[in-house]
Amino acid sequence: MSTILECKNLTKKFGGKNALEAVDLNISRGRIVGLLGPNGSGKTTLIKLCNELLTPTSGEILIGGYHPGIKTKKIVAYLPENTYLNDWMKVSEIINFFKDFYTDFNSEKAFDMLKRLNIDPQDKLKTMSKGTKEKVQLILVMSREAQLYLLDEPIGGVDPAARDYILDTIISNYNENATVILSTHLISDIERILEDIIFIKEGQIVLTKTVDEIRDEEGKSVDALFREVFKC
Amino acid sequence: MLRKLLKYEIKATARLFLPLYLVLLVFAGINRMFSIIHFESFNDSAFGGITAGISMTVYITLMAGTFVMTLVVLIQRFYKNLLGDEGYLMFTLPVHSWKHILNKLIVSMIWVTSSGIVALLSVLILVPLDISLKEFLRQIRLFGIQLMDQFGVGVYLIGLETVFLSFLFLASGILMIYAAIALGHLFNKHKLLASFGMYIVLGTISKIFLSVYALSIGHFENIENVGTFFESQIAFFLVFIYVTVIAAVYFLLTQYILKKKLNLE
Structure with a gap:
């Protein structure tokens, strides 16, 4: 199986503090991976580094064989925690924006998902609730036919019904060569779709396993194992 | 793109x-x-x-x-x-x-x-257009004739260069604001205030640079007296070099921060 994301001895310091410490990671194509850890464990830092929103202090990241840059941005679909939507466009306009900048963007898919979630493409982004904005962002990201999806807390702000639809969308929308990495601490909600898990704690990877391994070897759910590993 | x-x-x-x-x-x-x-x-x-x-x-x-x-x-x-x-x-x-x-x-x-x-x-x-505009145009024409007397046909070139330099000054002014904002972004707190401070710092540094530049030129060229066309061209060129250098420095500084030091909240 070929690798889509590789981290070699990746370290990121803020001031004198290590946010990530010597992280080695190898993620194959075609997997759904949960990046799990408590608040402040380095999940967002890792994802931002992959998107060139931060520069590593040392070590390196390779995505599809390239360091983060123009080439990787073309194949990575990123959902940040923040709402990045501006206040002057309509939904249909931001869809055109994505279509303009990403050649792998599928507008049909986007309009279809908007319809399913009852969002009017003519609505202004400005007037939307926070939850609706999150849905729009997720639709924009999942409408790309990317090779790597990096979703930072994708379900945090939406209601449980939409949560189910979104998770189904994630599973059904990506092709078998693409990898999805989700960061979250809401494990029980997403456990059913995960194939691999990465536990991260205080900037270090403490465990990487497939979900099947956890169930077979430990006889536990991911949620139960998480509670054990990160016991306060 | x-x-x-x-x-x-x-x-x-x-x-x-x-x-x-x-x-x-x-x-x-x-x-x-x-x-x-x-x-x-x-x-x-x-x-x-x-x-x-x-x-x-x-x-x-x-x-x-x-x-x-x-x-x-x-x-x-x-x-x-x-x-x-x-x-x-x-x-x-x-x-x-x-x-x-x-x-x-x-x-x-x-x-x-x-x-x-x-x-x-x-x-x-x-x-009211009839009075002021006519007078305004007359003054411009007079000024043009004066320049023509002094520089000959080169006046068109000087006009073009003046417009070009104005835009270059505008660009360097805007880039200085961008550089100040980018520098302010490096601070953990009070980023806007820091940007404002950085603007003053950058302004001071470019003034110092200008003085040094003017002094070093002054050694071999008296640029205050631009009586002839040739002298005006030297003056334009020297100003052009100055503005281009500071604009380039602001641009590269901003680019470096956005590329290597980005840290969005």
Whole structure:
């Protein structure tokens, strides 16, 4: 199986503090991976580094064989925690924006998902609730036919019904060569779709396993194992 | 990709400027109307006087507002769109970071220039054209003839160079603001305040650089006296070098911070 994301001895310091410490990671194509850890464990830092929103202090990241840059941005679909939507466009306009900048963007898919979630493409982004904005962002990201999806807390702000639809969308929308990495601490909600898990704690990877391994070897759910590993 | 960035940047800003320009011109027209009917003793009535007074106040406020808004939008589009939450979208587009800077710079230059032109236009509407405009044009022609006497046909070249240098000065001024905002972004707290401080620091440094530059040139060239065409060309060239160097430094500094030191909240 070929690798889509590789981290070699990746370290990121803020001031004198290590946010990530010597992280080695190898993620194959075609997997759904949960990046799990408590608040402040380095999940967002890792994802931002992959998107060139931060520069590593040392070590390196390779995505599809390239360091983060123009080439990787073309194949990575990123959902940040923040709402990045501006206040002057309509939904249909931001869809055109994505279509303009990403050649792998599928507008049909986007309009279809908007319809399913009852969002009017003519609505202004400005007037939307926070939850609706999150849905729009997720639709924009999942409408790309990317090779790597990096979703930072994708379900945090939406209601449980939409949560189910979104998770189904994630599973059904990506092709078998693409990898999805989700960061979250809401494990029980997403456990059913995960194939691999990465536990991260205080900037270090403490465990990487497939979900099947956890169930077979430990006889536990991911949620139960998480509670054990990160016991306060 | 720069073309696409420009398209969206112009869209995002035009919706703010175009209505303002329109209202400014309309109020210049209204004020002009009042000044015409003045002669028909409309302004002598209390109602007429108050209305004319209010419309003049509105016009002056709009005029000031146009300049304030040009500056505010220039800063906001860089600060909010690149270094605020929207930066998460902008910096994950498959676009080089220097194109983001160039995009903002070009569009800001367009709006600063058009605000100037529209303001001038509104003054021309407001002030009775027949007297002032003729006099204005006459003065320009006189000035042109004077220059012609001094420099000959080279005056056209000098005119072109003056326009070119003005735009270059404008660009370096805007890039200095961008560099100050980018530097302010490196601070953990009070980023806007830090940006303001950095603006003062950059201003001081470029003034020092200018003094050193002028002194070092002064050793072998007296540039104060631009009597002949040849001397004027040397002066233009020296100014050109100065502005280009500081503009380039601001650009590269901003680009470096956006590329290597980015840390969006």
